[in-house]
Amino acid sequence: MRASSHTWEIPAKMALLMFPMLPVQASVESPGLLPTPPMGFNNWSRFQCELNETLFTETAQSMLTRGLRDVGYNRLNLDDCWMRYDRAADGSLQWNTTKFPHGIPWLASYATEHGFHLGIYEDAGNETCGGYPGSYGHEKQDAETFASWGIDYLKLDGCNVWAEEGRSLREEYRLRYGEWHDVLSAMPQPLIFSESAPAYFADNASDWAVVMDWIPEYGELARHSTDVLVYVGEGSAWDSIMNNYDYNTLLVRYQKPGYYNDPDFLIPDHPGLTQTEKKSHFALWASFSAPLIISAYIPDLSDEDIAFLSNKALIAVNQDPLAQQAALVSRDGTFDVLSRSLVNGDRLLTVLNRGAVTAKTTISLARLGLSQSNCQYQARDLVTGKVSTAHGAIEIQLDSHATSVHRIALPKRCSTTTPTGMVFHTPSGLCMTASSGNTVTFEACKASDSQVWSVAAKGGSKLELSPLSDNSVCLTAQKGAVSLAKCGGSGNTWQHFITGHLSNTRGGCLTGESGKGAVQACVVDNAAQIFGLPSGVKLADGAPRWFS
Structure with a gap:
């Protein structure tokens, strides 16, 4: 990221103009629409535009038979390229009948009958990233169309958004996403709103921060950085995951029940990842209480993949009602140490070895905000299930790119924590x-x-x-x-x-x-x-x- 060199000071009189009161229908004002981060499937990283009805029905059946739905993965989300290149005569969107011969409403009904929810993709611009009709000028019509089809989740991208005369680009994005917020808030049953606006400003620290400031007031989650590496993409899949992980560590202050920072999809069948890296990816996203949206061909995932994606202890952390995001305690080029609190008072310790070799580290309990003397704590490794007694410090040994997650139970007399x-x-x-x-x-x-x-x-x-x-x-x-x-x-x-x-x-x-x-x-x-x-x-x- 680079910092903007253009700054200006704001007199006190102008503060309210820069930071106006926002609509009260916002997700963080009424977090019941999405009280915990979403879990499910999206086609993009694995298949991109090669989506169709059969992919989604096969995926749903596999998620049922392999137990993923039962542990919380209950969303099926269509990404770009699901529609026709033209709108109907009345201006409404149309699905691609070759890809979806039974239609999107039929697929939504199929999802509901099997215990899933169906989500969909659109764009705030004139066209989607794939060149299909965007929503600009059709916000209300498209929202009503999606609801009539049985859709309850909208991912709104930001390709092909151009600033109208007299507005900056970041003002344009705020207006367009604000329009969608108003439309969705006025619906009898608002759609869950996944925003992509911040991702288009991630290379400028000042603009990115200003855009992020309004994002939690408009929707339930936001993709804030670049796409995770697609299945056929060039480059390092691990580096791509670490890039989005690093962006996510900058955004702790925004997350609360009803709004979640989204570092993009889980990619457990990517050929560029080791099994250790796949497990780390999941453990880190779970520690963040980030959305757990799998983009993989689930019928072909190994039993080992299904096992770590179904880790109930880590999913419980991800779905914890407090919804805190794990924040950095320390980093030194090898180990990242993160921590957060859980709703029952437990403390979470997550440690990532970013180095190239196996290494050891010792983390004092004082660094986790546990400063009382003469206290013993029970620490459960949420990956292995092993329970140990911690007094003063916890020792960790990790292979390269491995992550450990410990849930530390606090005795009543030692229950005080300090951020x-x-x-x-x-x-x-x-x-x-x-x-x-x-x-x-x-x-x-x-x-x-x-x-x-x-x-x-x-x-x-x-x-x-x-x-x-x-x-x-x-x-x-x-x-x-x-x-x-x-x-x-x-x-x-x-x-x-x-x-x-x-x-x-x-x-x-x-x-x-x-x-x-x-x-x-x-x-x-x-x-x-x-x-x-x-x-x-x-x-x-x-x-x-x-x-x-």
Whole structure:
């Protein structure tokens, strides 16, 4: 990702114009439409435009007989190329009768009769990515058509969207996806809305962040980065998965019940993946509470593939009602360590070995926000089922590209947790570091205690941030500088916003890309002010106070 060099400051009077109140019908305002992330099948990564009725009926039957539907995979989603190249005389969409001889309504009925839901694809532009009719100018008509066919899920892509005169491209996307939001919200039974707008801005940190800010208010999930590598694509499938994984780690603050960050499909039959990499892919997506949408030829999956895709313990994590996304605790070039809380109070530990060889690491329980002394915890490996006792630290050994997931049960007397992990500048990936002389710098992540921060709630959305290397000092703003000072002072309290800004209650926003951090006037498009914090941190309402 590259940061935009164009920034501007917003006077306080203009803040409400930049961040208007959004419609109350939004998914995060009423999360019952999709209370947990979707699970199912989509044809795109495996088959692209080679979809047809038989593929979907065969897939449904295989998901039934192999137990996938019974563990939660209950969605069948058509992707691009399902339709004819022309609309009907009344302007309505038409399915390709060669590919779907019985028709889409028949397929929706078939899905329902077998315990599935049917979803469909369209595009916010004049054409889909495959050159079929887009929805622009037909939003209400197309939504009503889909509902009449028995569809309850819409994936809306963003190919062939061009800015109308007087609007920026990101404003155009907001208007078009906003129109769909309004149309769907007004329906007696709204369709689940999967948005693709952020993926078209993923190469610009500022634009991407501004688009992401409104995405959770308009739909239930959003594909935020590039497509995962298709079955016949050139390149490394593992690198493609890691690319989307990395994007997802930047978006922790957006996810909550009713809205889910979507790093794209699971691809368990891709010939470029080892079995270890396939299992890692699933374990990481489950830890994120990301959508679990399989794009593979399910009848030909091995029994081993079906077994890891059916892991009930990992699916329970994925479907946990708290819907937190696992956030980075630390990274050092070999190990990524992530954590989150679960609805019953358990703590999740996910560890990925990104290195090329088998390696060991030790993770202190303090890094997971478990700082009470003389406490023992039961840690269950959700892949192997093995249970161990953890006291002080957990030791992990992993093969190259392997992932382990532990669910840590907290005894009643040791049940307190504090959101703990990296505070990192998401456009650059640099970690906020407690450096010598009480200075605060942004450096390459090295998994040291000086780069792991505890975030303590101080009433409402006010926060104090303290490094694990010295919990007596807190991040402090004073006269445009940022440093470490004794906790409890007036400059110690901060608020984190959906925009990624970390604003000090004295005024100004944390700013830093490399070297020493600073506190500067908050700027909407300043990529140097976009930060990720641990899971479980309460966000402030609205937007930061902007200073001219």
